[in-house]
Amino acid sequence: MALLKMEEWYDLARETNWTPSYVSQDELYPAPMSNNFDIPLEKWEAFDEPYKSTYRDYVGAQRDKDVGAYSVKAALARAEFFKNASPHWKALLALHFSAVCWAEFHSASAFARMTRFCQSPGMRNMATFGTLDEIRHGQIQIYFAYEFLKHDSVFDWCHKSSKTENWIIISLRHALDDIAHTRDATSAAIMLNMGLELAFTNLQFVALSADAAKCGDHSFATMLQSIQTDEARHAQIGEPIVRIMVENGKKKEAQQLVEISFWRMWKQFSALSGIGMDYYTPLEHRENSLKDFMEEWVIGQFGRTVEALGLDLPWYWDILKKDICSFHHANQIGVYAYRATEWWRPIAGTSPAEREWLEEKYPGWNETYGKCWDVISENIRNGDYEKTVPAPPPLICNMCGLEVVGTAGNEWNAVNHHVDIDDRRYHFCSEPCKWIFEIEPERYKGHKSIIDRVFDGTIGPEPDDFYNYMGQSESERGTDGYNYRWVDGYDEDEDAEKKYATG
Amino acid sequence: MADFPLAINLQGDYGYKVIVVDDQNTIEEVINTCVDQIAGVFVAPFPEKTVLRARIHGADEPLDNKLKVLDANFIQMEALQVYVEQAQ
Numbered sequence: 014m015a016l017l018k019m020e021e022w023y024d025l026a027r028e029t030n031w032t033p034s035y036v037s038q039d040e041l042y043p044a045p046m047s048n049n050f051d052i053p054l055e056k057w058e059a060f061d062e063p064y065k066s067t068y069r070d071y072v073g074a075q076r077d078k079d080v081g082a083y084s085v086k087a088a089l090a091r092a093e094f095f096k097n098a099s100p101h102w103k104a105l106l107a108l109h110f111s112a113v114c115w116a117e118f119h120s121a122s123a124f125a126r127m128t129r130f131c132q133s134p135g136m137r138n139m140a141t142f143g144t145l146d147e148i149r150h151g152q153i154q155i156y157f158a159y160e161f162l163k164h165d166s167v168f169d170w171c172h173k174s175s176k177t178e179n180w181i182i183i184s185l186r187h188a189l190d191d192i193a194h195t196r197d198a199t200s201a202a203i204m205l206n207m208g209l210e211l212a213f214t215n216l217q218f219v220a221l222s223a224d225a226a227k228c229g230d231h232s233f234a235t236m237l238q239s240i241q242t243d244e245a246r247h248a249q250i251g252e253p254i255v256r257i258m259v260e261n262g263k264k265k266e267a268q269q270l271v272e273i274s275f276w277r278m279w280k281q282f283s284a285l286s287g288i289g290m291d292y293y294t295p296l297e298h299r300e301n302s303l304k305d306f307m308e309e310w311v312i313g314q315f316g317r318t319v320e321a322l323g324l325d326l327p328w329y330w331d332i333l334k335k336d337i338c339s340f341h342h343a344n345q346i347g348v349y350a351y352r353a354t355e356w357w358r359p360i361a362g363t364s365p366a367e368r369e370w371l372e373e374k375y376p377g378w379n380e381t382y383g384k385c386w387d388v389i390s391e392n393i394r395n396g397d398y399e400k401t402v403p404a405p406p407p408l409i410c411n412m413c414g415l416e417v418v419g420t421a422g423n424e425w426n427a428v429n430h431h432v433d434i435d436d437r438r439y440h441f442c443s444e445p446c447k448w449i450f451e452i453e454p455e456r457y458k459g460h461k462s463i464i465d466r467v468f469d470g471t472i473g474p475e476p477d478d479f480y481n482y483m484g485q486s487e488s489e490r491g492t493d494g495y496n497y498r499w500v501d502g503y504d505e506d507e508d509a510e511k512k513y514a515t516g
Numbered sequence: 517m518a519d520f521p522l523a524i525n526l527q528g529d530y531g532y533k534v535i536v537v538d539d540q541n542t543i544e545e546v547i548n549t550c551v552d553q554i555a556g557v558f559v560a561p562f563p564e565k566t567v568l569r570a571r572i573h574g575a576d577e578p579l580d581n582k583l584k585v586l587d588a589n590f591i592q593m594e595a596l597q598v599y600v601e602q603a604q
């Protein structure tokens with residue numbers, strides 16, 4: 014019997030919907046979980062994904078991707094690569110795996126809700142593939158990360174981190190909970206797909222993959238590419254949903270969902286990809302800066318996609334253009350200085366040659382953020398290591414959970430936005446973070462930053478109380494990845510190591 | 517006497533820090549606490565005779581150095597900027 018071609022049955026199969034008889038449509042798809050935005054079902058059923066796949070084709074393609082990535086030969090090569098990798102690359106791997114592995118499982122959960130509660134069968138079909146994709150991404154990345162456990166216990170955090178109250182994890186979890194887990198499936202589909210996957214996964218997976226290949230970590234590069242091909246497919250659920258909303262008079266709602274989620278994810282990727290690209294990638298393998306990537310892929314490419322869907326560019330687009338040159342530079346100073354609060358071994362990334370690169374990519378860096386590094390470097394040269402660790406904690410943004418920062422040095426510009434509610438002051442690092450809070454204060458006001466938890470007594474007064482709260486034993490507190498040998502240029506000489514190393 | 521947390525950004529520093537002062541402290545003492553904790557860590561020590569002032573974030577006018585924190589009508593975690601006063 015001849016088989017039908019895919020194009021002959023796909024649309025019919027995809028558009029076949031349940032007609033509930035024992036319960037009503039509203040009971041089957043309750044508004045708090047499903048939210049049709051008052052758009053009739055037949056309009057949602059017009060959902061037409063740009064990338065079409067059958068389950069048979071999907072499974073075959075995924076199996077082929079896995080075969081290469083999981084090969085024993087690749088695993089052996091990676092073990093050898095890791096032994097010889099620089100502290101830069103090890104820090105980057107630790108940061109990537111401990112932030113991304115469990116976030117993939119979060120995405121799997123979000124896609125599973127879309128599979129159950131999205132309005133049209135086409136959406137649910139695509140979300141099924143998305144769920145399977147994200148489970149795969151979580152599994153394969155934890156598998157890759159755990160290969161390194163025998164060499165470095167920091168990779169324990171690839172799974173453990175999500176279960177801790179570490180301040181960086183609180184920041185990421187708060188953002189993901191907001192866009193993926195605490196809203197209806199339609200909103201989550203727009204926020205997760207448009208605000209995270211379509212906007213930013215290129216940054217982390219494609220750019221990092223290119224860097225990995227340059228560093229000789231070819232199997233990691235291949236694995237990342239295989240993930241990004243999935244992202245590129247399932248991220249396309251968001252576009253048809255936005256198009257349906259715009260065509261049916263719900264542009265304002267779609268616009269706001271995109272604006273909230275994009276900004277929330279930008280802050281996370283600013284720290285993850287920004288520090289990864291501009292400070293943790295070994296200089297000899299670096300080509301483009303975060304600013305370069307953001308201008309091409311996000312401000313350019315994503316911006317064009319948003320407009321093509323009938324939306325406007327987010328109102329804060331000009332703020333974003335400035336933020337890509339500043340926020341992660343300021344945060345990198347804090348990430349390095351408060352290194353004991355992190356589980357990996359942070360890299361300063363500001364040796365003389367790296368500073369030249371930063372100045373070239375970000376003109377004015379030496380006169381601004383570089384001024385703080387001048388002081389840190391001088392303290393290291395003088396053996397005043399205690400002075401490289403600040404006594405007061407940083408102020409944390411009550412939306413993104415990252416530091417409230419401005420411009421340092423000669424162009425000093427203190428940044429602070431705030432809202433007062435019930436005798437409590439909420440601080441924000443940016444106008445968009447404050448704007449998100451003010452849209453729905455009831456949603457956000459109960460959350461406390463790690464610093465709020467110190468001052469309300471949730472965390473005890475002793476230093477160990479702080480680390481215990483964050484799940485960090487003494488051996489899990491970050492130290493300088495180079496034992497300070499970066500300060501005058503990664504001098505591998507033993508005398509230099511003795512000169513700077515204090516542990 | 518009670519602890520009072522303030523958010524402070526010292527001129528030249530990359531971001532706000534949280535310091536805890538006594539509510540009986542004067543603004544001048546707050547400035548000194550801020551300088552003790554941040555200058556030499558993220559900001560180069562200021563030359564002798566540098567005059568530092570504090571102002572509420574976004575305000576034009578400095579706070580009176582003799583004003584006590586308790587009397588300043590601050591909310592906890594009030595944001596203050598500590599900056600170098602330019603010679604007239």
